[in-house]
Amino acid sequence: MKSVLLLYMSQGGHTARICRRICESIAASGGRGEMMDITEATREGVSWDDYDVLVLGAPVFYGTYDKSVFEFITAYRDKLETKPNAFFNVSVVARTPEKSTVEGNRYMQKFLELSPWKPGDLKVFAGKVDYPSWGWLDTLAIQMIMKYTKGPTDRTAVIDFTDWDDVSAYGRHLLTLAG
Ligand SMILES: Cc1cc2nc3c(=O)[nH]c(=O)nc-3n(C[C@H](O)[C@H](O)[C@H](O)COP(=O)(O)O)c2cc1C
Structure with missing residues (x-):
């Protein structure tokens, strides 16, 4: 059975909710999806060998990402790069079609500029106004x-x-x- 680990940062819980739905979808397709907050992952450690795909998800705050996201990437970049890997972001400007694409979402472009890890797969999601x-x-x-x-x-x-x-x-x- 193929397994996917979703590592995420979430302040208000919406990115966590997205991860939960992704896990449900993976399970419905016969795979195994697990999710782990990056704070927990840092504290408890990750059994990297248990997974076939590694994914990081993060919301946008004030045009960028929480510093814990970049700290996590800096600490675990080599681990992330050992398997097929992916990154998704969550922002409210992505509610419009033109800003919901990887090319049209400037926060994704900013991520690629700032991150030493260049994910193999990218995705943009619209988030929640609350x-x-x-x-x-x-x-x-x-x-x-x-x-x-x-x-x-x-x-x-x-x-x-x-x-x-x-x-x-x-x-x-x-x-x-x-x-
Ligand atoms: C302090 C703060 C700053 C935000 N800044 C932006 C922003 O610059 N651009 C944007 O599109 N969304 C922005 N958002 C919206 C969040 O990206 C959105 O609410 C997301 O769903 C939050 O995810 P979370 O619940 O997992 O933390 C901001 C939200 C907060 C609370």
């Missing part, structure tokens, strides 16, 4: 990003922009990377 869960400063900043990109600015808005069928399809795609 103003009520965010502090006033984050809310204000994201309202500005949304105003600029013609998105929702109502501070009571909770909108899930993720295409969940696409997430399931990505799970099946990851299995094909195992060869």
Whole structure:
């Protein structure tokens, strides 16, 4: 049975939810998908040999990624490169078709510039606007990003922009990377 490890960083839980759906999709296709927070992976260690495909997923914060993501990559780049590997990002600007592609999503381009690890496979997902869960400063900043990109600015808005069928399809795609 082919196995996929999803390593992820998630502040608000949405990227974790995406990983969960990917695991479900992999299981439904006869594979084994496991997910692990990168903090846990760093603390507990990873049984790298147990997996056929290694995936890292991270949300975008203020145009970049949490520093723990780059710290993880720096520490484990050699491990990530030993197997077929993939990276996906999650952002709310990716809700539009032109910013949902690897080429059109500037956060993905930024990742490729900043990361010493160049993943073999890339994917962009739209995330979630969740103003009520965010502090006033984050809310204000994201309202500005949304105003600029013609998105929702109502501070009571909770909108899930993720295409969940696409997430399931990505799970099946990851299995094909195992060869
Ligand atoms: C502090 C903060 C900053 C964010 N900055 C951006 C941004 O610059 N561009 C963007 O498209 N989305 C931005 N987002 C939206 C997140 O990428 C989106 O909510 C994602 O689903 C969060 O994933 P998580 O729940 O796994 O943390 C931001 C969210 C927060 C809370």
